[in-house]
Amino acid sequence: MKFIKSFAFAVLVFGIISCSKPEKTSRDEPIKPVPISKIDNAQKVELGKMLFFEPRLSKSGFISCNSCHNLSTGGADNLPSSIGHGWQLGPINSPTVLNAKFNLAQFWDGRAKDLQDQAGGPIANPGEMASTHTLAIEILQSIPQYVDLFKSIYSVDKITIEEVTDAIAAFEETLTTPNSRFDQWLFGDENAITDVEKAGYALFKEKGCVACHNGVGVGGTSYQKFGVVKAYEKDTETLGRFDVTKNEQDKYFFKVPLLRNIELTAPYFHDASTVDLVEAVQVMAEYQLGQQLTQDEQNKIVAFLKTLTGDQPVITYPILPPSTAKTPPPDRN
Ligand code: HEC
Numbered sequence: 001m002k003f004i005k006s007f008a009f010a011v012l013v014f015g016i017i018s019c020s021k022p023e024k025t026s027r028d029e030p031i032k033p034v035p036i037s038k039i040d041n042a043q044k045v046e047l048g049k050m051l052f053f054e055p056r057l058s059k060s061g062f063i064s065c066n067s068c069h070n071l072s073t074g075g076a077d078n079l080p081s082s083i084g085h086g087w088q089l090g091p092i093n094s095p096t097v098l099n100a101k102f103n104l105a106q107f108w109d110g111r112a113k114d115l116q117d118q119a120g121g122p123i124a125n126p127g128e129m130a131s132t133h134t135l136a137i138e139i140l141q142s143i144p145q146y147v148d149l150f151k152s153i154y155s156v157d158k159i160t161i162e163e164v165t166d167a168i169a170a171f172e173e174t175l176t177t178p179n180s181r182f183d184q185w186l187f188g189d190e191n192a193i194t195d196v197e198k199a200g201y202a203l204f205k206e207k208g209c210v211a212c213h214n215g216v217g218v219g220g221t222s223y224q225k226f227g228v229v230k231a232y233e234k235d236t237e238t239l240g241r242f243d244v245t246k247n248e249q250d251k252y253f254f255k256v257p258l259l260r261n262i263e264l265t266a267p268y269f270h271d272a273s274t275v276d277l278v279e280a281v282q283v284m285a286e287y288q289l290g291q292q293l294t295q296d297e298q299n300k301i302v303a304f305l306k307t308l309t310g311d312q313p314v315i316t317y318p319i320l321p322p323s324t325a326k327t328p329p330p331d332r333n
């Protein structure tokens with residue numbers, strides 16, 4: 001009995017000590033570690049995952065968010081531009097959904113203010129999933145298991161696009177990649193990255209990359225011109241931020257991409273103009289900073305960039321409920 005009491009006491013004391021333990025602190029650097037994502041509502045996240053993998057949100061019944069943001073390949077499709085409804089080629093390279101919550105806004109031009117605002121877009125985009133919000137809802141509403149899930153999470157009988165995008169966003173919030181070797185170094189493990197990788201990070205700061213690629217996502221904190229020092233002439237048709245603001249000075253400004261997991265998400269740039277990370281680094285040095293890097297400098301920076309690959313989300317494939325006689329049929333046209 002006495003043993004049990006003192007054991008209980010020890011557990012209690014340990015509990016208090018471990019609860020009051022301060023958050024792990026990281027080095028004072030312009031890049032911050034990816035925090036472990038906390039799940040507040042596991043049921044909502046699970047529903048969001050189902051919807052992320054749900055091809056019936058598309059007109060053809062064939063394309064899901066995961067088609068273009070494949071969680072097996074870094075949350076992107078690794079294609080120059082995505083393939084949408086009826087094999088249409090999209091106008092721009094698909095960014096990764098991994099760590100997208102750390103972006104100041106969504107899309108290359110920032111036209112969606114957050115993940116929920118973004119998630120309604122592709123469903124109704126004629127070149128992507130080519131459905132309508134009305135049709136997508138009609139499909140979900142025809143499947144009793146979905147009706148029950150929405151009812152239990154949102155207390156609604158009639159599903160609306162609000163709940164659909166809220167659940168998808170809740171799932172995307174969990175798609176973070178903590179524990180990269182670079183983050184281990186940020187948390188004080190001196191041996192987590194090699195001397196070459198450390199030299200690469202030093203160059204990344206000295207040369208000025210970090211002015212634009214910083215914060216938790218190593219990007220996503222500002223809009224910047226592609227072609228600051230030298231005009232980028234390969235693609236003069238995609239105007240970037242200008243399309244949103246119509247300000248002349250926003251032409252060719254893009255949301256600075258996240259460099260987390262960058263080795264997994266080739267091809268690079270909004271126009272997918274290179275598949276080679278070394279070349280991408282050289283283009284940046286030349287067009288953004290007006291510098292020529294030596295081969296050795298390029299290699300060191302790339303070695304550093306590869307330390308930004310973190311633990312990929314562990315996904316258990318969701319099992320989706322079957323359609324019913326009431327479910328509107330897929331339409332390939
Ligand atoms: C047909 C391919 C395709 C499908 C399907 C698709 N996306 Fe995308 N997604 C893209 C492309 C291409 C972009 C970039 C478009 C742009 O910036 O103009 C993008 C951008 C995004 C972004 C912004 C990321 C960033 O860094 O700005 C998020 C988040 C996202 N998609 C989530 C989703 C979700 C959620 C779904 C399902 C509801 C979905 N996507 C369906 C191709 C697709």
Ligand code: HEC
Pocket residue numbers: 204207208209210211212213223224225226228254255256257258259262265267268269270271280281284285288289301
């Ligand atoms: C003035 C701001 C700025 C500076 C400085 C800068 N970048 Fe960038 N970076 C951007 C922008 C904006 C893009 C997106 C360009 C596009 O595709 O439209 C980008 C894209 C990239 C990409 C491709 C990302 C992807 O997902 O396609 C890599 C890699 C990259 N930068 C690395 C670097 C490195 C390394 C340096 C330093 C040598 C650097 N950047 C300096 C703003 C900057």
